[in-house]
Amino acid sequence: MEKFGFTITKGRQIDYEANDRGVAGYIYEKEPSFRLCIECGGCSATCTTANMTKFSLRELNILIKRGENDQVRKSIQKCMLCGKCSLVCPRGVNTRNVVFLARQAFQKNGQYAI
Amino acid sequence: MSKHVIVIGGGVAGLEAAGRLSLEGLEVSLLEKDKITGGHLNRWFRLFPDRRDSTEVKNYLDGLTHVNNVRLLTNITVEKLEKEKDHFTVMTTEGKELKADAVIVATGFDLFKSSRKEEYGYGIYDNVITSADLEDMFREGDIVTREGEVPSNIGIVHCVGSRDEKVGNLYCSKLCCVTAVKQAIEIREQLPESKVFCFYMDMRMGGAHYEELYREAQEVWGVNFIRGKVSEASETIDKKVVVKVEDTLAGRPLKMKLDMLVLMAGMEMSEGGKKIAEMTGLKTGENRFFEVADHHFGSNRSDIEGLFYAGTCTAPMNITETISHARAAVSEVVEYLKKS
Numbered sequence: 001m002e003k004f005g006f007t008i009t010k011g012r013q014i015d016y017e018a019n020d021r022g023v024a025g026y027i028y029e030k031e032p033s034f035r036l037c038i039e040c041g042g043c044s045a046t047c048t049t050a051n052m053t054k055f056s057l058r059e060l061n062i063l064i065k066r067g068e069n070d071q072v073r074k075s076i077q078k079c080m081l082c083g084k085c086s087l088v089c090p091r092g093v094n095t096r097n098v099v100f101l102a103r104q105a106f107q108k109n110g111q112y113a114i
Numbered sequence: 115m116s117k118h119v120i121v122i123g124g125g126v127a128g129l130e131a132a133g134r135l136s137l138e139g140l141e142v143s144l145l146e147k148d149k150i151t152g153g154h155l156n157r158w159f160r161l162f163p164d165r166r167d168s169t170e171v172k173n174y175l176d177g178l179t180h181v182n183n184v185r186l187l188t189n190i191t192v193e194k195l196e197k198e199k200d201h202f203t204v205m206t207t208e209g210k211e212l213k214a215d216a217v218i219v220a221t222g223f224d225l226f227k228s229s230r231k232e233e234y235g236y237g238i239y240d241n242v243i244t245s246a247d248l249e250d251m252f253r254e255g256d257i258v259t260r261e262g263e264v265p266s267n268i269g270i271v272h273c274v275g276s277r278d279e280k281v282g283n284l285y286c287s288k289l290c291c292v293t294a295v296k297q298a299i300e301i302r303e304q305l306p307e308s309k310v311f312c313f314y315m316d317m318r319m320g321g322a323h324y325e326e327l328y329r330e331a332q333e334v335w336g337v338n339f340i341r342g343k344v345s346e347a348s349e350t351i352d353k354k355v356v357v358k359v360e361d362t363l364a365g366r367p368l369k370m371k372l373d374m375l376v377l378m379a380g381m382e383m384s385e386g387g388k389k390i391a392e393m394t395g396l397k398t399g400e401n402r403f404f405e406v407a408d409h410h411f412g413s414n415r416s417d418i419e420g421l422f423y424a425g426t427c428t429a430p431m432n433i434t435e436t437i438s439h440a441r442a443a444v445s446e447v448v449e450y451l452k453k454s
Contacts, residue, residue: 014361016370028336035332038317039341039363062364065338091329 019067026105027064027098034098036091037061043085043095049078057085057095064102076102116141117451120204120214122192122390125153126175126433127425128220130440133178135218138448143185143212145192145204147386151176153222159252161433162289162296163323171433191386195394197418200454215454216447219396219404219416220424220440221387226275226283226380234271234377239349241265242375244274245293252300257374261353265308265373268301269357270294271344272314276380285401287380288430291318294378295331302335311338311370313359321432340368347375381430394418404428414443420454422446 027034043057044050050057055078063072076099083096117140121132124146132144150156152175158168179186187210194205195217204212228236228244235242240260243251251257259265272294276287291314298310317339319325331337342359349355355375361368383402391398396416397405404427407415414422424443425436 012366014364014366014368016368032333035336036329038339059364062361066361066364066368068364068366 014066021067023069023102023105024065027101030101031094031097033093037093038091040090042088042090046084046088049080053078073106117215119216119447120212121218121220123220123222124151125222126155126436127440129175129179130437131218131220131424131443132184133182134441134444135447136182136184143187145190146188147191149188157246157249159249162292163327165296195390216450217421218424218443218447219390219427221384221390221427223381223426224384226382228274228377228379230281231274233346235347236377239355240353241355241373242347244377244379245297248297248376257301257304259373264305267372268308268310268374269372270298270312270376270378272378274377274379283380286318289432290378290380292321292324295328298337299331299335311340313340313342313344315343381426387427414446420450
């Protein structure tokens, strides 16, 4: 049979129930300020990595909370942990620690290990 | 002989205005369409931002009118309101005729009828309720689904009937965001095992202590805020509600199953107010609330001399603003009566 090169793409919809939000739970417990993010994007604006690549800490925050782990796992390695993001955050979120803990959570969970 | 002022509407604005007018030594009649005064205050259990019992405010307002001998006429609807020379005549449906030297219209607001947003299924799905219905549950201390179960996942939809061209309301009702935050906290207080999700377009935390309450909701109560307008809700066979929303901050559509969905009904010009506008020819704005003479320095004045507005019949306001607006109306009346 002739192959036309069509594939079925994965749906873009976030299925809240189906996702595993264990990473978010891990961070909430150790860094409660993670709850305070209002997605203003100040962190991404100051981020050197974000200026050079497609990395966005703001987006990462929301994806962790939604349990979109594949995307988070790929993206999170780009952070250099400089902590500039923590300096600008108007809600006092320890953003650097959020990234740090997210990496730790992935490391602890074999399924998502970096 | 002391002058007589009629106040139409016995809600927060009407009670405050009537009490204060009386304190000024004027003779005051307060007309209320319901059996009791207090208006929407009677339906709300606790108030934002400090979650105080609403009866405290109700008692203050009732006290103000009792002490000052306001003539209270309940179960009364205005049929006709006319001005002839310097005098106003009010005819009620009960056939009563009242004369006055000045009138304060304090006809308030009606809650948006949430069934008009059919896509959310209010009145169709079992577990879609409004912010007002939730207040009843708080009062009973019993937050349960229609099936009598304790809900574990509860969604709150902001802007139901506000900022929505589809229902003809372009304006922001101003109070729903903070009400959502307050109610989210109260749900978490009463049901510590539950999860609450607020679906918002913008968080409008413009009042005193609102932003702090929002922060408390996140920090202390773990309320989840998802930016996006819920486009539709559907019911599953086990009576759960599935919502579809774009998680605009993730840039992805999102689907979520909830045990209960609460709609934050906005504020609209009251039916009573509309009738007054029809019978008097008083101007109403694009938002259908009464059009005030000047937005900056004449927000109590109408285009009829001697007839003034107090409270939410002119625009959405919280209780603090309503009380201030009512007091301002009183000073306008006093000034007007001095001149005439």
